[in-house]
Amino acid sequence: MNDGTDRNRRPVKFAAPFKNGSMKILVLIAQVPDTTSRIAFKDGGTAFDGTGVTWIVNPYDEWYALVRALELKEAAGAGSITTITVGGADAEATIRKALAIGADDAVRVDAQPADAYGVATQVAAYAKDKGFELILAGKETIDHNGGQVGAMVAELLDLPYVALASKLDVAAGKATIERDVNGGVEVVEAALPMVVGCAKGMAEQRIPNMRGIMAARTKPLTVVAPVAADELAKAVKFELPPAKGAVKMIPADEAGKLIELLHTEARVI
Amino acid sequence: MSTIVFLDTRGEKLPKAAREAVTYASQLAGGPVTAVTFGDAQGLETLGAQGAGKVIVARGLKTVDGQQLTRLVADVATKEHADTIVCVHDATGKTVAPRVAVRLKAGHVAGVTGLPEGGLFRRNVFSGKARAFVEVKSPVKVLSLMPNSIAVGTGTNSATVEEYAGDPGPARITVKEVRKAGSGVPLPEADLVVSAGRGMKGPEHWGLVEELAKELGAATACSRPVADMHWRPHHEHVGQTGLAIRPNLYIAIGISGAIQHLAGVNQSKVIAVINKDPEAPFFKAADYGILGDAFEVLPKLIEAAKKLNAER
Ligand SMILES: Cc1cc2nc3c(=O)[nH]c(=O)nc-3n(C[C@H](O)[C@H](O)[C@H](O)COP(=O)(O)OP(=O)(O)OC[C@H]3O[C@@H](n4cnc5c(N)ncnc54)[C@H](O)[C@@H]3O)c2cc1C
Ligand SMILES: Nc1ncnc2c1ncn2[C@@H]1O[C@H](COP(=O)(O)O)[C@@H](O)[C@H]1O
Numbered sequence: 205m206n207d208g209t210d211r212n213r214r215p216v217k218f219a220a221p222f223k224n225g226s227m228k229i230l231v232l233i234a235q236v237p238d239t240t241s242r243i244a245f246k247d248g249g250t251a252f253d254g255t256g257v258t259w260i261v262n263p264y265d266e267w268y269a270l271v272r273a274l275e276l277k278e279a280a281g282a283g284s285i286t287t288i289t290v291g292g293a294d295a296e297a298t299i300r301k302a303l304a305i306g307a308d309d310a311v312r313v314d315a316q317p318a319d320a321y322g323v324a325t326q327v328a329a330y331a332k333d334k335g336f337e338l339i340l341a342g343k344e345t346i347d348h349n350g351g352q353v354g355a356m357v358a359e360l361l362d363l364p365y366v367a368l369a370s371k372l373d374v375a376a377g378k379a380t381i382e383r384d385v386n387g388g389v390e391v392v393e394a395a396l397p398m399v400v401g402c403a404k405g406m407a408e409q410r411i412p413n414m415r416g417i418m419a420a421r422t423k424p425l426t427v428v429a430p431v432a433a434d435e436l437a438k439a440v441k442f443e444l445p446p447a448k449g450a451v452k453m454i455p456a457d458e459a460g461k462l463i464e465l466l467h468t469e470a471r472v473i
Numbered sequence: 474m475s476t477i478v479f480l481d482t483r484g485e486k487l488p489k490a491a492r493e494a495v496t497y498a499s500q501l502a503g504g505p506v507t508a509v510t511f512g513d514a515q516g517l518e519t520l521g522a523q524g525a526g527k528v529i530v531a532r533g534l535k536t537v538d539g540q541q542l543t544r545l546v547a548d549v550a551t552k553e554h555a556d557t558i559v560c561v562h563d564a565t566g567k568t569v570a571p572r573v574a575v576r577l578k579a580g581h582v583a584g585v586t587g588l589p590e591g592g593l594f595r596r597n598v599f600s601g602k603a604r605a606f607v608e609v610k611s612p613v614k615v616l617s618l619m620p621n622s623i624a625v626g627t628g629t630n631s632a633t634v635e636e637y638a639g640d641p642g643p644a645r646i647t648v649k650e651v652r653k654a655g656s657g658v659p660l661p662e663a664d665l666v667v668s669a670g671r672g673m674k675g676p677e678h679w680g681l682v683e684e685l686a687k688e689l690g691a692a693t694a695c696s697r698p699v700a701d702m703h704w705r706p707h708h709e710h711v712g713q714t715g716l717a718i719r720p721n722l723y724i725a726i727g728i729s730g731a732i733q734h735l736a737g738v739n740q741s742k743v744i745a746v747i748n749k750d751p752e753a754p755f756f757k758a759a760d761y762g763i764l765g766d767a768f769e770v771l772p773k774l775i776e777a778a779k780k781l782n783a784e785r
Binding site: 263321324349353356362367368380438444448454459461463 | 571598610645662714760
C-alpha cells in the first residue's frame with residue numbers, strides 16, 4: 205500500500221499561466237448513449253447492449269466544460285482547446301461533434317475505458333508534460349455516473365480539483381469558481397493549473413453550425429497509444445431495476461385521499 | 474485490517490448522511506470503526522450510536538480542500554491499517570474519495586447503495602435506469618455511500634473523540650465566500666419532496682406548491698424548463714442534468730415525466746403524480762396518481778395535509 209505521502213511523486217511541469225494572454229485548455233470528452241436510449245444488456249448481463257443506440261458527447265462535457273472553455277478562449281482572444289477521449293475508433297464521430305462545437309484539436313487514447321482509474325491514468329499520462337493551464341471534466345458521465353475521473357486526474361497530476369463547479373472565471377493565472385457544497389454554494393479561488401468538474405450553470409449549450417461541422421472534418425484528431433493501467437474496480441454484472449407495480453389512481457375530486465394513503469398505506473408522511 | 478469512515482460533519486447538526494455512512498461502515502466491518510472528520514462539529518461522540526468506536530477530528534481544517542482532506546484520510550488510513558474506507562457520495566465525498574483511492578491505489582466504488590452481495594457492490598448506472606455490480610480488485614477499497622441507502626443505526630454507545638495530530642499540508646484552494654442554501658429543507662437531504670413543472674403555468678402559482686411542501690415538511694424541486702425560464706432557482710432543478718435525489722416521497726405536479734427528468738427522481742421510494750393528461754409518461758413510473766387539474770387538486774391536498782397535521 206502507498207504510504208500516503210507525496211514522496212514518490214515526480215514534479216509535473218506546467219507552462220506559466222497565460223503566456224501571451226492565451227489559454228491552453230484540455231477538455232475531457234466521454235462518449236455516452238443518448239439520454240433517450242433504451243438500456244439493455246447482453247452476454248448474460250455482463251455488457252451494455254449498444255444495438256440501435258445513438259452516441260453523444262456526455263452532456264456535462266459538452267454543454268458546460270467545452271462551451272465554457274470556448275468562452276474563456278474567446279474572452280482571452282487567444283489560446284487553444286484540445287479534447288481528450290479514452291475510447292475506441294467508434295468514438296470518433298462523437299469526438300468530431302466536439303470539434304464542430306469549436307475545439308481546436310482532439311486526442312483519442314486508443315483504449316477501451318475499463319474503470320475510472322484506467323481513464324484517469326490515460327488522461328494524466330497524456331496531459332502531464334503538455335502545459336495545460338486548465339483541465340476541464342464533466343461533473344459525471346450519464347452512463348457510468350461515477351463523478352470520479354476529474355478528481356483522479358487531479359490526484360495523479362498533484363493538482364487542485366474543484367468538483368461540481370457551476371461558474372468558472374479566470375484572470376491573472378487564477379481561477380475563481382462557484383461550487384456546490386453540502387448545504388450551499390462556495391466561491392473559491394485557486395492558482396492555475398488545476399482541474400475542474402463542470403456542472404450546470406457554467407455555460408449555455410451551443411448548437412454546432414454548418415461551418416463548424418465542415419471545419420471539424422479537417423481538424424486534427426490524433427490517436428495515441430495507451431499506457432499500462434491497472435483495473436481496480438470493474439462492473440461485472442448489470443441488471444434493470446425491478447418493474448414498478450401498477451399505479452394506484454385516486455379520483456381528482458377525492459384528491460385529499462392521497463395524503464391519507466401516503467400516511468396510512470405508504471407510511472412516508 | 475480495519476475500516477475507517479470519512480465524514481463532512483460541518484453544520485449545525487450532524488448530517489443524516491454521516492450517520493448512515495458510519496452505520497454502513499460498522500455493518501460492513503462487523504464491529505466498531507474509526508470515523509475521520511474535520512472542522513468544528515460538536516456532538517461527534519454521538520456517532521458511537523451508529524458504530525464509531527473513535528472519531529478523529531482535524532479541527533484546524535474548516536473547508537473542503539480536496540488535497541488536504543485526501544492527505545488527512547490517507548494518513549489515518551495508513552496509521553489504522555485500513556483496508557476499507559467509506560465516504561459519503563455527496564459534494565465533499567466526490568472531491569475526496571476518488572483522490573484517496575488513487576493515492577492508496579484502491580478500487581473506488583462511487584455511490585454504493587447497499588452492503589455487498591456475493592462480494593459485489595451495487596450501484597446505480599445509466600442515471601438510475603439500471604444497476605451495476607462492481608468487483609473491487611485491489612486489496613484496499615474506497616466505497617462512497619449514496620445518501621438514503623441504509624437505515625441509521627440506533628445504538629447507545631458513545632465514541633471517543635480525539636484531535637488529529639498530523640499535518641494535512643497547505644490548502645491550494647481558498648474560500649472567498651460561502652452562501653448557505655435558503656432556509657427550509659435542503660433538497661439533497663430531504664426525505665420528502667414536492668416538485669412541479671411547466672404545468673403550473675407560471676411562477677406566480679408556486680405559492681400552492683410551497684404551501685403543500687410546508688404542510689408536509691418537504692423540500693421543493695422543479696423540472697428543467699421551469700429553472701431555465703427562471704420561474705424557480707436552478708438549485709431546485711432535478712433530473713439527468715440537475716440534481717439526482719432519492720427521497721422517501723416525491724410528489725410531481727404538472728411534470729410530464731420525460732426520461733431525463735425521471736433519471737433524477739426514479740430512485741425515490743414512493744412517487745405520486747398529479748397531471749391532467751392521462752397519457753403523461755410519469756404515471757408509468759408512479760405509485761399513486763391523480764388525473765386532474767393541479768389548480769383544483771392542490772388546494773384539496775393542502776387541506777388534507779393540514780387536517781393530518783392537526784390530528785397528530
Ligand atoms: C439531454 C437532455 C437533458 C435533460 N435534462 C433534464 C433534467 O435534468 N430535468 C428535467 O426536468 N428535464 C430535462 N430535460 C428536458 C425534458 O426532456 C423535458 O422537456 C422536461 O422535463 C419537461 O418539463 P415539464 O414536464 O415541466 O414540462 P412539459 O413537458 O411541458 O410538461 C408539462 C406537464 O404538465 C401537465 N399539465 C399542464 N397543465 C396542467 C394542469 N393545469 N394540471 C396538471 N397538469 C398539467 C401536462 O399534461 C404535461 O404533462 C432534458 C432534455 C434533454 C434533451
Ligand atoms: N472515456 C473517457 N474519456 C475521456 N474523458 C472521460 C471518459 N470517461 C469520463 N471522462 C470524463 O470524466 C468525467 C467524469 O466521468 P465519470 O467519473 O465516469 O462520471 C466525465 O464527465 C468526462 O469529462
